Amino acid sequence: MSVRAVKQAFFIVALMTIAVGRASAQSLPDFTGLVERSAPAVVKVSTRRAAAGGESAQSAEVPEIFRRFFGPNAPVPQPRGPSTGVGSGFIISPDGYVLTNNHVVEGAEEITVRLRDRRELKARVVGRDPQTDVALLKVEGGNLPALPLGDSKLLKPGQWVVAIGSPFGLDYTVTAGIVSAVGRSADARQRYVPFIQTDVAVNQGNSGGPLLNTRGEVVGINSQIFSNTGGYMGVSFAIPIETARRVADQLREGGRVRRGSIGVNIQDVDGALAEALRLPTASGALVQRVVPGSAAAKAGVREGDVIVEFNGEPVVDWQQLPPMVGAQQPGTRAEIVVVREGGNVRLPITVDELQEEATASATSGSVPESGNNTGSVASELGLTVTDPDADTRTRMGVGKDGVVVSEVSGAEARTAGIDRGDLVLMVGGERTDSLAAFTAAVRKSSGGRPVMLLVSRGDVRRFVAVRRQAQAE
Numbered sequence: 001m002s003v004r005a006v007k008q009a010f011f012i013v014a015l016m017t018i019a020v021g022r023a024s025a026q027s028l029p030d031f032t033g034l035v036e037r038s039a040p041a042v043v044k045v046s047t048r049r050a051a052a053g054g055e056s057a058q059s060a061e062v063p064e065i066f067r068r069f070f071g072p073n074a075p076v077p078q079p080r081g082p083s084t085g086v087g088s089g090f091i092i093s094p095d096g097y098v099l100t101n102n103h104v105v106e107g108a109e110e111i112t113v114r115l116r117d118r119r120e121l122k123a124r125v126v127g128r129d130p131q132t133d134v135a136l137l138k139v140e141g142g143n144l145p146a147l148p149l150g151d152s153k154l155l156k157p158g159q160w161v162v163a164i165g166s167p168f169g170l171d172y173t174v175t176a177g178i179v180s181a182v183g184r185s186a187d188a189r190q191r192y193v194p195f196i197q198t199d200v201a202v203n204q205g206n207s208g209g210p211l212l213n214t215r216g217e218v219v220g221i222n223s224q225i226f227s228n229t230g231g232y233m234g235v236s237f238a239i240p241i242e243t244a245r246r247v248a249d250q251l252r253e254g255g256r257v258r259r260g261s262i263g264v265n266i267q268d269v270d271g272a273l274a275e276a277l278r279l280p281t282a283s284g285a286l287v288q289r290v291v292p293g294s295a296a297a298k299a300g301v302r303e304g305d306v307i308v309e310f311n312g313e314p315v316v317d318w319q320q321l322p323p324m325v326g327a328q329q330p331g332t333r334a335e336i337v338v339v340r341e342g343g344n345v346r347l348p349i350t351v352d353e354l355q356e357e358a359t360a361s362a363t364s365g366s367v368p369e370s371g372n373n374t375g376s377v378a379s380e381l382g383l384t385v386t387d388p389d390a391d392t393r394t395r396m397g398v399g400k401d402g403v404v405v406s407e408v409s410g411a412e413a414r415t416a417g418i419d420r421g422d423l424v425l426m427v428g429g430e431r432t433d434s435l436a437a438f439t440a441a442v443r444k445s446s447g448g449r450p451v452m453l454l455v456s457r458g459d460v461r462r463f464v465a466v467r468r469q470a471q472a473e
Helices: 005-027 032-040 056-062 241-254 269-275 296-297 320-328 389-396 413-414 434-443
Strands: 042-049 083-091 097-102 108-114 120-129 134-139 162-163 173-184 195-198 211-212 219-224 238-239 266-267 285-290 308-309 335-339 343-350 373-378 383-388 402-410 423-427 451-457 460-466
Touching: 032 042, 032 162, 032 211, 042 097, 083 162, 097 241, 120 241, 162 219, 173 238, 173 320, 195 219, 219 241, 219 373, 238 241, 266 320, 266 460, 269 320, 269 451, 269 460, 285 320, 285 460, 296 343, 308 320, 373 413, 373 434, 383 434, 389 423, 423 434
Parallel strands: none
Antiparallel strands: 042 083, 042 108, 083 097, 097 134, 108 120, 120 134, 162 173, 162 211, 173 195, 195 238, 211 219, 219 238, 266 285, 285 308, 308 335, 335 343, 373 383, 383 402, 402 423, 423 451, 451 460
């Protein structure tokens, strides 16, 4: 090849490289117009609280429900007077309704909203909902700039999103990223929120600000970060606007939020449980407990059922079910599909209203004295269980069901988390109200699959699956 030909080839390659670079640059979204349209409706929320004895401004701004998202090494100033906090929010109607996080305004004696044009307006709380961390504020004014609300159900991982807020008090900071996942359960105490996970940079002060799609529509409220340092680490969570809008509508209309409930305690299904239950995949919500008199009890749901569908929507992950049920208004008629003994069962159900629930205790029950036992049996599951007498049952606070684990000798049982003092309430689908019932249920269960046990420790129940020792070794 001649020198001239080589030069021509290099020239062509250079032109192609420049063209590809320009095309790549042009393919990246330009958020300038979006920010110019949206920023006037984003507000800085400043709060004033009375200082509690020994409580810092930082700890007052970040309640216990969020403290695990902020590292322990952040500086903690000690206030001498009333503490202040800063968050974000956005206007959703020209007459002055504002959405933000509950934790931004919780406990505030005074709330001020500042617009981009530097106007400062006093705000009052219309209503707060700690379960979703949503608060609705109202400022006096008319013809205020407002953001359009989008449809968070249309979000898919990989889509671009933009956050606008006041991280560390730096007003109207814009960050962008992509949707990392949808339907996340970021906090067990907020089980009615199917969070949007993003990689948008969010920090303290961004809370309550809008998460926008590329059309400038609000698809979420920035709420939490997961961090070991107190700063952004690439994992942020936003409340879907569908959830926030439903809460805001109820707060505006009645001052409180009504949620649906069917009255079940549920858990995940792992591979061993799926095998024990003859499920094709490890999916669904396994029912640990059915509340007596609840909607589920009236519909015929049983402990050990696996809920795989609610009102036509598949339940792949057990954490999907609470938001589905909670979104229903009390009195709504629905249908659930459960897997029972290897087959699907359809059950019509009328949704109840969720009542305030007591937090379950994870404390272990007392181990009965050997002298109080009416008998014991060492099972092939690597457990020694005892049948406690009436006095022991009273001391442990348990009814007639269950046998007590007095020794754990099998590796499978230890791996499953069974410990001395646990109460075994069910084996497979059989209640165990005596040693005889326990032994019969173990023998009845199929030898080719793990055996499913319902284990209780204090107020906490959980299904586990344990293989027979002969098969495990």
